[in-house]
Amino acid sequence: MAFLVQGGAPPDDSVTTAKIQANAVDETKLKDALVADFTEVTVAAGDSILLGDVNDSGNTKRDTVQGILDLAGGGGYSLVESVDITSSTAVTTFSHTFAAGYDYLITCRQVEFAADGTSNDPPMVQLGTGSTPDWLVGSYTNASLHHINTTITGDRQQITTGIPWPALILHGGTSAGEFSAMTWEFFNPGAAEATHCKTWCGISDHDGAASMINAFGSAMYPTSSAVTKMRIDPGAQNMDLAQIELMRRSIT
Numbered sequence: 001m002a003f004l005v006q007g008g009a010p011p012d013d014s015v016t017t018a019k020i021q022a023n024a025v026d027e028t029k030l031k032d033a034l035v036a037d038f039t040e041v042t043v044a045a046g047d048s049i050l051l052g053d054v055n056d057s058g059n060t061k062r063d064t065v066q067g068i069l070d071l072a073g074g075g076g077y078s079l080v081e082s083v084d085i086t087s088s089t090a091v092t093t094f095s096h097t098f099a100a101g102y103d104y105l106i107t108c109r110q111v112e113f114a115a116d117g118t119s120n121d122p123p124m125v126q127l128g129t130g131s132t133p134d135w136l137v138g139s140y141t142n143a144s145l146h147h148i149n150t151t152i153t154g155d156r157q158q159i160t161t162g163i164p165w166p167a168l169i170l171h172g173g174t175s176a177g178e179f180s181a182m183t184w185e186f187f188n189p190g191a192a193e194a195t196h197c198k199t200w201c202g203i204s205d206h207d208g209a210a211s212m213i214n215a216f217g218s219a220m221y222p223t224s225s226a227v228t229k230m231r232i233d234p235g236a237q238n239m240d241l242a243q244i245e246l247m248r249r250s251i252t
Contacts, residue, residue, distance in 0.1 A: 183199065
């Protein structure tokens with residue numbers, strides 16, 4: 001049995017958490033170089049940080065690094081999710097739940113498809129609502145302008161089942177050296193309003209003809225809907241290769 005001698009130090013095993021008075025430990029009892037003792041890691045958006053809550057008498061709270069980035073508002077895009085495709089893949093659904101107050105950007109690079117697109121079933125992005133989600137597969141409107149070699153063409157095909165990948169309606173297959181890149185930029189899709197999007201696509205060596213395609217477009221889902229999910233549907237052909245990134249920026 002351990003005894004505490006008055007004026008002496010208590011045994012190491014006699015001081016437990018329950019015996020320390022609440023709020024008794026302050027900065028004077030902490031090691032000055034405390035942070036350096038911890039394992040160093042590369043910071044990620046979901047990592048937690050400690051802070052003094054100005055709205056709660058400075059009491060210690062925590063938030064994520066993403067919360068700090070969002071607080072800046074109006075800044076550049078930050079990465080939310082990335083997907084690397086290395087073998088034949090059909091639909092790619094993002095795990096991220098979309099929220100109001102953010103613009104979103106989807107980028108695809110070094111994309112190679114298993115076959116050319118078709119006029120009725122091109123690669124596209126589809127929007128989802130609710131927690132299940134309920135995928136919206138109709139009523140989209142879109143327009144695009146294509147520059148192929150020296151020819152400029154507009155409104156090649158109206159696609160109502162999603163927001164299409166312009167220029168890949170009839171191009172973008174498996175010819176040697178034929179790769180494409182694509183971006184979709186959505187403006188506050190998580191808000192309960194119509195969803196607007198602008199698109200860009202570039203294709204190198206399309207159809208093996210050593211030529212380039214540039215295409216720009218705009219699209220929308222006209223009905224007020226708070227988008228919670230998005231997916232990339234490659235249409236009539238799977239993706240064989242792609243680097244896909246989902247990013248967002250705060251608009252508040």
